[in-house]
Every structure is written in C-alpha cells, then in structure tokens.
Amino acid sequence: MKKRHYLIGTAGHVDHGKTKLIRALTGIETDRLKEEQQRGISIELGFAHLALPSGRDVGIVDVPGHEKFVRQMLAGATGMDMVLLVIAADEGIMPQTREHLDILTLLGVSRGIVVINKTDLVDSDWLEFIQEEVREGLKGTVFEQAPIFPVSASNGQGISELIQGIDQIIDEVETKTTSGPVRLPVDRVFSIQGFGTVVTGTLHNGTVRLGQELAIEPEHIMAKVRSIQVHNEKVEEAEAGQRVAINLAGVNLSDIDRGAVVITPGEYPSGNILDLKIYNMKSAEKPLVQRQRVRFHIGTVEVLGRIHLLEQEEIQPGDEGYAQIILEEPVVAAAQDRFVIRFYSPAVTIAG
Ligand code: GDP
Ligand code: MG
Numbered sequence: 001m002k003k004r005h006y007l008i009g010t011a012g013h014v015d016h017g018k019t020k021l022i023r024a025l026t027g028i029e030t031d032r033l034k035e036e037q038q039r040g041i042s043i044e045l046g047f048a049h050l051a052l053p054s055g056r057d058v059g060i061v062d063v064p065g066h067e068k069f070v071r072q073m074l075a076g077a078t079g080m081d082m083v084l085l086v087i088a089a090d091e092g093i094m095p096q097t098r099e100h101l102d103i104l105t106l107l108g109v110s111r112g113i114v115v116i117n118k119t120d121l122v123d124s125d126w127l128e129f130i131q132e133e134v135r136e137g138l139k140g141t142v143f144e145q146a147p148i149f150p151v152s153a154s155n156g157q158g159i160s161e162l163i164q165g166i167d168q169i170i171d172e173v174e175t176k177t178t179s180g181p182v183r184l185p186v187d188r189v190f191s192i193q194g195f196g197t198v199v200t201g202t203l204h205n206g207t208v209r210l211g212q213e214l215a216i217e218p219e220h221i222m223a224k225v226r227s228i229q230v231h232n233e234k235v236e237e238a239e240a241g242q243r244v245a246i247n248l249a250g251v252n253l254s255d256i257d258r259g260a261v262v263i264t265p266g267e268y269p270s271g272n273i274l275d276l277k278i279y280n281m282k283s284a285e286k287p288l289v290q291r292q293r294v295r296f297h298i299g300t301v302e303v304l305g306r307i308h309l310l311e312q313e314e315i316q317p318g319d320e321g322y323a324q325i326i327l328e329e330p331v332v333a334a335a336q337d338r339f340v341i342r343f344y345s346p347a348v349t350i351a352g
Contacts, residue, residue: 005241006058006170007202008050011104012086013094017117019046020153021086022062025163026050030062047243049231052167059231059243061202080202081173081241082166083112085143089122089130089150093137099349101141102281106340106352110142111173113149113165120152178239181267182206182214183334184246185299186260191253196226199262200245201300206264208246209237214262216248218270218330221255223248223262259301261332268334272327278307278341280315284350287314288321288341294350295342296325304328304344315351 010018019031028048046062061080083104087097104112114134119127131148138144149165151158183205191197208214212225228235229245238244246262261268280288288294290313296305305327315321341351 005239006056006081006173007061007241007243008058008166009061009080009083009109010063010086011083011097011100013088013091013096013100016086016088016091016094016097017153018084018086019062021084021115021117021151022048022060024151024153024156024159026060050163050166052163052170054167054170056167056170058166058170061243080109081111082169083109084115084166085112085146086115086117087134088118089116089127090118092130092133098283101138101143102283102349103340103352105142106279106281106349107338111169112143112146113162113169114138114143114146115162116148116150117153119150119157120155178207178241180206181264182208182212182262183264183268183332184208184244184262185301185332186256186258186262187300189253189256189258189260192247195247197223197248197251197253197256198245199248199256199260200243201262203238203240203242203244205240207237207239208244213265214248215265216251216256217261217263217268217332219255219257219260220270221251222265223251225249259299259303259331261299263332268332270330270332272305272330274325274327274331274333276323276325276339277320278315278323278351279320280317280351281349282318284317286350287316288351289314293344294325295344295347296327296331297340297342298331298333298337301331302342303331307341 012018023029026048030046030048048060050058050060147165149158149162151162184201184203186199186201188200210225214223216223225246226249227247228238230238230242290309292307294307296303305325308324310322312321339352342349
C-alpha cells in the first residue's frame with residue numbers, strides 16, 4: 001500500500017501552550033526553529049513531525065495564536081487534515097479560541113481533538129468543571145463531537161494517551177489526490193546563496209518531481225524543479241499532503257510573493273472575479289452588505305475586494321447567499337475552494 005501523508009495543525013489562544021505541547025509530543029522546539037530559520041539555518045517554519053504508534057508519520061504545523069497572526073493561521077490551516085485545539089485548563093475558552101474555531105469551520109477543517117492543557121495548574125474539581133464548560137462552549141461548532149484530552153505539556157501527563165487519540169482519528173482521514181495537477185500555495189519564499197530561489201508550502205494536489213516544469217501564478221512565470229526537500233531531507237518527489245521546500249531554477253526571489261501558487265502549467269485559472277457562495281457567520285453580528293469592501297483569503301493569500309450580492313441587498317448573520325467578488329489583484333482558484341472573508345477594519349473574521 002502507498003504511504004499516506006498527514007498534516008496536523010494547532011489552534012488556540014495565545015499562551016495556552018501550543019508550542020510547548022508540540023515539544024511534549026515530538027521533542028521538537030518549533031519556536032527555536034523559527035529563530036534558526038530567521039538566521040537562515042533551517043528551512044522549516046514552526047514545523048515538527050511525529051511518528052505514531054501505528055508507524056505513520058505525521059507533520060505538525062505550529063500556528064501562532066496572537067490576533068495579529070490570524071492571517072498566518074489562515075495560511076497554515078489550508079491543507080490540514082486535523083487540528084489540535086489547545087485550551088488552557090486555568091483559562092478555558094478565550095476570544096482567539098473562538099476566532100480560530102470560526103476560521104476552521106469556514107475552511108472545512110472539521111476533524112480535530114480538543115486538548116485541555118496545563119492540567120498541572122488546576123485541581124481535579126476545576127478540571128471537571130472546565131471540561132464541562134468547554135464541551136458546552138463547543139456546541140454548535142465543528143468541534144462539538146471532538147474528543148477531549150486533558151494533558152500537561154509541562155509534566156507530560158496525558159501525552160501518550162493523546163498520541164493514541166491522534167493515531168485513531170488519523171484513521172478517518174481521506175488521502176489527498178496525489179495524481180492530477182500540482183497545486184502548491186506558497187507560504188514562504190527565500191533564497192539560499194549559491195542555491196537560488198526556494199518556495200515552501202503544503203502540497204494540496206498532485207506529485208512534484210525533480211526536473212518538472214511548473215508555473216508560478218498569477219505572476220505567470222515558468223520554473224524548473226531543481227531540488228525538493230521534505231522534513232529537511234532531500235527527496236526525488238513529494239506528494240499531496242506533504243510539507244515541501246522546492247528549489248526552483250529560472251526564477252528570481254523578487255518575482256514571487258507569498259501567496260503565489262505553483263501549479264502544473266495551465267491547470268488552474270487565475271482571475272480577479274470569483275463567483276462565491278457566502279456564509280455570514282452568526283458571530284459576525286452584522287449583515288454583509290452590497291458593495292462592502294473586505295479582505296478575501298484563499299490559500300496563502302489575502303487580497304482586498306468588493307462584494308456584489310446577486311440575489312439580495314444584504315446577508316444576515318447566520319445566512320447564506322450568492323455573490324461575486326471583484327478582487328484588486330488576481331488569485332488562483334478552483335471550483336469548490338474554501339475561502340475566508342474578514343472585515344476591512346478591524347480585520348475580524350466574518351464570513352466564508
Ligand atoms: P502558545 O502561545 O500557545 O504557543 O504557548 P506556549 O507553548 O508558548 O506556552 C505559553 C506559556 O505557558 C509558557 O510559559 C509555557 O511554559 C507555559 N505552559 C505551556 N504548557 C504548560 C503546561 O502544561 N503547564 C504549565 N504549568 N505551563 C505550561
Ligand atoms: Mg507558540
């Protein structure tokens with residue numbers, strides 16, 4: 001049987017212990033990797049991997065929790081098979097926990113585990129109380145049925161049970177298509193001296209091979225795959241679901257932006273007018289109105305655009321409707337793609 005590739009992400013309020021939990025699970029310090037990466041040593045950004053008891057290897061992306069990083073979380077959530085929603089036992093559900101839940105709902109990431117962390121800071125009565133409160137707070141969200149695992153990333157309690165839990169849930173995950181065209185939304189671009197331009201991201205579709213000709217869109221530049229890395233190791237090919245770093249020959253760093261998409265030439269359209277089915281979240285509290293200017297997120301890109309509602313003058317919170325969006329810059333998109341719409345200012349998530 002062909003090996004599957006899985007990607008897990010973290011979500012949750014700042015300081016609830018996402019980074020520490022990843023270290024407890026994998027032994028990898030993703031914050032340190034970030035520093036290294038800034039100094040140009042490591043190519044992985046907040047990334048770790050975990051060998052499960054079943055023998056499966058899963059990648060874990062550490063998503064920053066602070067509100068100003070919600071954009072990065074959007075970029076990271078694209079392509080995740082499953083999410084660990086981390087909630088500190090001493091604080092419970094907080095505003096960023098809610099916003100992350102909203103974004104995961106809009107992105108269709110419904111598979112997940114709720115991790116109640118920092119159990120070492122509370123007594124058993126409080127832990128029981130907070131578990132009930134969390135269960136109550138998750139009602140009506142994609143995580144309503146998700147299992148809850150109490151752990152302490154500090155003293156390791158509950159960590160091996162959590163790993164078993166991850167292994168079980170991963171069983172239900174469908175594989176991404178490794179056949180068909182390549183689609184890689186780029187989340188980082190950098191250059192290594194004497195090596196050239198490198199793009200990183202999660203491969204959404206297809207298989208990337210050495211020597212392959214690919215197109216960078218919407219810039220519309222052709223490039224050739226010179227080398228590929230997965231988990232910091234050189235490989236001959238990478239498949240959908242994997243985190244990859246690709247060294248591209250024939251492109252300059254300044255030609256590519258984060259938000260670009262690397263594709264099989266001609267296989268995905270780019271454009272600035274998109275037909276949308278929009279769901280305005282209940283938590284948005286305001287209707288989405290005709291000609292509203294919004295922040296539109298798809299893949300790893302954020303573009304400003306104006307909404308043109310097709311059948312009504314406004315979409316009330318909790319309602320759906322059809323619209324066209326006219327974007328200020330073109331994006332790569334395909335039918336059935338998920339997207340997120342954020343308010344222009346303040347940049348809060350309202351719809352998708
Ligand atoms: P993040 O912002 O969600 O990534 O949170 P961090 O992993 O950076 O942790 C935030 C703070 O909480 C740090 O000071 C950690 O040492 C602490 N912390 C994380 N997990 C635990 C835990 O299980 N118990 C205790 N007591 N502290 C923890
Ligand atoms: Mg962190």
